[in-house]
Amino acid sequence: MTTLTRDHLARLDRDDPLAPYRQQFELEEGLVYLNGNSLGALPGAARRRAAEVVEQEWGRGLIRSWNTHDWISLPERVGDKIARLIGAERGEVVVADSTSVNLFKLAAAALEMRPGRGKIVSEPGNFPTDLYILQGLERFRPGVRLETAPREALETLIDEDTALVVLTHVHYKSGEMFDMAALTARARAVGALMLWDLSHSAGAVPVDLNGAGADFAVGCGYKYLNGGPGAPGFLFVARRHQEAFRQPLSGWFGHANPFAMQDRFEPAAGIRRGLCGTTGVLATSVLEVGVELMVSADMGQIRAKSRRMGEIFIELVESHCGDFGFGLASPRDAERRGSQVSLTHEQGFAIMQALIARNIIGDFRAPDILRFGFTPLYTRYVDLWDTVQALAEVMRREEWKRPEFRKLTAVT
Ligand SMILES: *Cc1c(COP(=O)(O)O)cnc(C)c1O
Numbered sequence: 001m002t003t004l005t006r007d008h009l010a011r012l013d014r015d016d017p018l019a020p021y022r023q024q025f026e027l028e029e030g031l032v033y034l035n036g037n038s039l040g041a042l043p044g045a046a047r048r049r050a051a052e053v054v055e056q057e058w059g060r061g062l063i064r065s066w067n068t069h070d071w072i073s074l075p076e077r078v079g080d081k082i083a084r085l086i087g088a089e090r091g092e093v094v095v096a097d098s099t100s101v102n103l104f105k106l107a108a109a110a111l112e113m114r115p116g117r118g119k120i121v122s123e124p125g126n127f128p129t130d131l132y133i134l135q136g137l138e139r140f141r142p143g144v145r146l147e148t149a150p151r152e153a154l155e156t157l158i159d160e161d162t163a164l165v166v167l168t169h170v171h172y173k174s175g176e177m178f179d180m181a182a183l184t185a186r187a188r189a190v191g192a193l194m195l196w197d198l199s200h201s202a203g204a205v206p207v208d209l210n211g212a213g214a215d216f217a218v219g220c221g222y223k224y225l226n227g228g229p230g231a232p233g234f235l236f237v238a239r240r241h242q243e244a245f246r247q248p249l250s251g252w253f254g255h256a257n258p259f260a261m262q263d264r265f266e267p268a269a270g271i272r273r274g275l276c277g278t279t280g281v282l283a284t285s286v287l288e289v290g291v292e293l294m295v296s297a298d299m300g301q302i303r304a305k306s307r308r309m310g311e312i313f314i315e316l317v318e319s320h321c322g323d324f325g326f327g328l329a330s331p332r333d334a335e336r337r338g339s340q341v342s343l344t345h346e347q348g349f350a351i352m353q354a355l356i357a358r359n360i361i362g363d364f365r366a367p368d369i370l371r372f373g374f375t376p377l378y379t380r381y382v383d384l385w386d387t388v389q390a391l392a393e394v395m396r397r398e399e400w401k402r403p404e405f406r407k408l409t410a411v412t
Contacts, residue, residue, distance in 0.1 A: 002319035004312065009381035012308075017301050021377040024293060025226075032360040032383045037200060037340050037373030040226030046289040053285045065281075074284045075253075075275055081291045082225070082234050085299070086198060086217065087208030092236055094271045095221065095284055096253075099199055099233035100129045102218040105247035105274060106235055107137055107164060110193045110216060111144060113244055114163035117192070121157050121165045124148045127172045130197055134166060151178075155186050162192040169207065170200035170338030173365050175330040177205065177338050181212040188213060199223060202234075203294045204339040204375075206303055215241060221283075224339070224375060226290030231283055235274050242270055251276035297377060305376035307334040309384060313341045313372060316388040324395040329369055340373040349412065353405035354394040360387050364412045 013019055025041045027033060033041060057065040066072050079093035086093070096102065107120065120134055126148075134146045149157040158165055165187040170177045180196060187194040195216040201207050203224030209217055215238050221231030237245050246267060252258045253275040256266045267273035311334055317326060327344035331337045345351055345368060352364040362372045372387065394400055 002315050004316060004319075004385075006382060006385045009312070009385050012381040016305065016381070018297060018305055018376050019380075021293070021297060022380070025378045027378060030359055032386055034360070034362045034372045034374065034379065034383065034387060036226070036375030036378070037204070037223055037371065038363055039222055039229060040224060040290060040375065041378055042228070043226055043289055043293050045293070046226070046228060046286045049289045050282065050286050053282055057285075058281075071279060071281050074279050074281065074288070076272065078284055078288045078291055079234055079271065081288070081295055082202065082219075083236075084295050085202055085207065085225075085291075086219070086236065087206075087210050087212075088217075088236050089210065089239065091270055092210075092239055092242075093234055094274050095232050095234045095287065096275050096279070097232060098230075099197070099218050099220045100133055101249070101276070102233050102235040102274075103130060103133045103166070103195075103197070104137060105249050105276070106195055106216045106218060106237070107134060107166060108140075109245050109247040110164040110195065111137070111141060112246060113241070114191070114193060117161055117163035118143055118145060119159075119162045120144065120146045121154065121162050121192070122146060122148050123151060123154060123167060125171075125173070126166075127168050127197065127199065130166060130168060154183070158186055158190060158192060160190050162187070162190060164193045164195060166195045166197070168197040168199065170205065172200055173329065173369050173371070174342055175200070175338040175340040175371075177201075177331075177336050180207070180209075180214065184212045184214050199233075200338050200340075203291075204302075204306065206299050209236060210238065214238065221287045221290070225287065225294055226377075227287030228283065228290070231287045231290075232280055237271060237274060242273075245273065247274060249276040253277055253279065293377070302376045306339040306374050307337075309374040309376070309379065309381065310334055310337055310339075310341050312381065313374075313384045313388070316384060317341075317343065317391070320388050320392045321395060324392075326370075339375070340371055342372070343370045344368045345370060347400055349408070350400040350405040351391070351394060352412075354399040354402070355387070355390055357399075357405070358390050358394070360390050362387075366412070 075094040078095040083093040193215040198219035202219040217236035221227035329342040
């Protein structure tokens with residue numbers, strides 16, 4: 001039995017150096033939000049910025065704002081800020097498109113940079129879009145095949161015929177984290193390129209792309225970066241590859257001089273060649289606010305709090321919900337876990353619906369995973385206590401059996 005109490009956790013909140021950040025977010029009173037790993041909360045400054053961009057920059061400035069408000073350099077400006085969160089340099093990251101589209105661009109470019117090699121390596125159970133995009137690319141490039149192997153067998157699958165390895169650093173379901181440096185070294189040792197998907201890492205855990213020697217990366221703006229629903233994603237190309245890097249969606253925003261209006265495509269120097277079409281100005285401006293907030297916080301403190309939250313959550317679940325058939329789907333070792341804890345339960349969907357009805361929001365991932373994401377800028381330690389108490393009540397009173405909690409929704 002645990003010695004943790006709600007008072008104990010309230011004391012941790014009082015001593016938490018990150019606690020003041022919570023006021024920067026617009027969170028309804030009484031809501032426990034443990035789904036910032038799927039859609040980050042709304043920063044108040046993002047709401048104000050959205051109004052300003054709509055009313056002033058668009059409404060009044062109109063077309064002039066491309067210059068007067070420097071819309072044209074938004075992708076690099078926000079990219080440079082994200083770079084600081086992922087161990088990249090200025091000029092190595094741009095914001096554009098969705099993570100899925102960025103994956104396509106980078107993976108296709110990588111294949112061109114490793115002619116004669118026939119294999120893309122990933123793992124089964126990777127985030128669906130990663131596998132789907134690679135399958136699409138496979139159809140496009142006869143002779144190239146996607147091969148997957150479970151983590152333990154990945155190192156042997158990566159060989160001299162491998163052009164590219166595509167892995168998600170923190171697994172979306174289990175929260176298990178790869179050893180980025182070790183896998184990247186393995187890929188590079190056989191001359192393969194390494195692409196990391198940082199969707200569940202950027203803003204959640206320390207990432208050092210250049211320290212690990214990574215070649216490419218993509219990631220998501222609407223999760224831990226709090227960029228808003230459908231916020232654009234980002235892509236990273238290591239400086240040493242930028243000259244050779246040519247991606248197939250060579251739209252005019254990736255041109256050396258878009259307003260020269262030439263017939264022939266000529267890639268921009270540097271990371272801008274990763275762009276395709278016109279920047280989503282509203283979305284990128286709002287994302288910038290979330291990124292700035294994240295950059296202003298101390299990643300060491302974020303990581304320390306998130307690890308501690310994971311440990312506390314697991315301890316609470318095991319001592320208060322030990323009899324209800326939950327399994328732990330995340331690594332117990334905080335070192336190998338991202339900023340979430342996932343539980344398994346065969347009634348997972350209905351149980352999560354019952355929690356959501358109690359204003360405690362996590363999510364469900366088929367077939368049996370309940371995910372609880374910790375976002376140290378706004379999650380409180382007492383939220384963990386309240387969640388586990390509610391979970392215990394849902395189970396004890398069998399609330400999840402109610403028919404309204406068993407109806408499948410379009411989005412889980
Ligand atoms: C959330 C997520 C994505 C999202 O891709 P979109 O193109 O934004 O839909 C991609 N990869 C991983 C690993 C994710 O977790």
